[in-house]
Amino acid sequence: MPPPTGTAKTPPPPPQEYNPLAAFLSYLVPGLGQIYQGRIAKGFLFLVCVHVLFFYGMALGDYKNVYLGDTMDVNDPWDLKHSSWPLARLRANLYNRPQFLGQVWVGVAAWPAILQYYRHDKNLDRDPVLGTFERQPKEEVLNELQTDSDKTWDLAWVYTVIAGVLNVLVIYDALAGPAFAVEPEPKRKPQEVPAV
Numbered sequence: 001m002p003p004p005t006g007t008a009k010t011p012p013p014p015p016q017e018y019n020p021l022a023a024f025l026s027y028l029v030p031g032l033g034q035i036y037q038g039r040i041a042k043g044f045l046f047l048v049c050v051h052v053l054f055f056y057g058m059a060l061g062d063y064k065n066v067y068l069g070d071t072m073d074v075n076d077p078w079d080l081k082h083s084s085w086p087l088a089r090l091r092a093n094l095y096n097r098p099q100f101l102g103q104v105w106v107g108v109a110a111w112p113a114i115l116q117y118y119r120h121d122k123n124l125d126r127d128p129v130l131g132t133f134e135r136q137p138k139e140e141v142l143n144e145l146q147t148d149s150d151k152t153w154d155l156a157w158v159y160t161v162i163a164g165v166l167n168v169l170v171i172y173d174a175l176a177g178p179a180f181a182v183e184p185e186p187k188r189k190p191q192e193v194p195a196v
Contacts, residue, residue, distance in 0.1 A: 050106065
């Protein structure tokens with residue numbers, strides 16, 4: 001049965017367009033993808049909020065709670081010490097410090113921890129370039145931070161993990177675009193004035 005006359009059929013929504021470049025930019029710096037797309041206020045809001053949350057968490061943890069430690073020698077969950085797989089050590093260390101899997105999504109702000117992990121020299125107190133920033137603290141320092149303080153240490157890494165997980169949502173927003181697209185109104189034809 002044909003639809004009754006006089007009813008307008010609504011057009012289907014346009015197909016979803018994804019923007020991988022904007023998503024990658026928002027991974028590097030939260031909100032940068034939105035700024036690239038022209039959504040400047042939203043991008044700036046994401047940039048400020050995610051970074052404030054991340055660095056506030058780092059400050060609560062005395063800047064010693066974002067790191068990827070080399071702890072496989074102490075705890076090797078899958079007995080990978082003699083494995084020939086090149087990423088076996090990294091896999092075990094990520095298992096021992098799973099919060100870094102959340103922190104790393106904050107983007108470039110967490111990259112010094114990766115550099116410190118790969119350049120770590122136990123004989124040196126600090127890295128020649130990065131110093132102790134996002135470097136695995138010594139065992140004595142970690143024990144002191146965890147036993148001599150209140151729950152601030154735990155709350156600190158929770159803030160940094162939440163910042164990373166929130167940035168996953170920012171990345172998706174940059175990839176898929178706004179949730180509700182504003183459709184432009186159709187242009188109206190100018191009305192003709194009747195001749196007198």
